[in-house]
Amino acid sequence: RGPRPPRVTVAAVLTAVEGLVIAALGAYELVLGIVGEPDSTRQAVFGGLTVLALAALPLAAAHGLWRQRSWSRGPSMITQILALPVAFAMASAGGVMLPLGLALGAVAAVTLVCILSPSSAEALGVGPGRTA
Numbered sequence: 001r002g003p004r005p006p007r008v009t010v011a012a013v014l015t016a017v018e019g020l021v022i023a024a025l026g027a028y029e030l031v032l033g034i035v036g037e038p039d040s041t042r043q044a045v046f047g048g049l050t051v052l053a054l055a056a057l058p059l060a061a062a063h064g065l066w067r068q069r070s071w072s073r074g075p076s077m078i079t080q081i082l083a084l085p086v087a088f089a090m091a092s093a094g095g096v097m098l099p100l101g102l103a104l105g106a107v108a109a110v111t112l113v114c115i116l117s118p119s120s121a122e123a124l125g126v127g128p129g130r131t132a
Contacts (some may be wrong), residue, residue, distance in 0.1 A: 011114040012065035019058035026051030083108035
């Protein structure tokens with residue numbers, strides 16, 4: 001493969017940031033479940049572990065994008081498509097959630113634009129005219 005186009009680099013970095021934020025939230029929930037006083041320690045710990053597991057998708061996608069692997073485009077797109085309604089719900093809640101929701105929405109939109117660009121498709125070896 002040739003050099004990584006800037007749009008693939010941007011998509012990889014933004015997808016990695018999303019994965020790291022998800023992992024941090026999962027770790028935070030897990031720690032609170034262990035040392036805090038949740039209604040159900042089991043549910044809090046399981047919730048934290050689940051969120052940590054969910055962070056694997058964008059982190060794996062970011063790694064694949066960075067290495068220009070064709071399989072990574074789908075998981076990154078799925079992450080962004082799932083982030084958009086979450087961003088809308090956060091922004092709709094108002095208060096401190098408004099800027100967080102707007103930031104998440106902007107990251108998801110920029111990442112989708114980068115992933116769907118023809119230069120990214122070509123660099124990743126996907127799109128019309130490509131064979132498996």
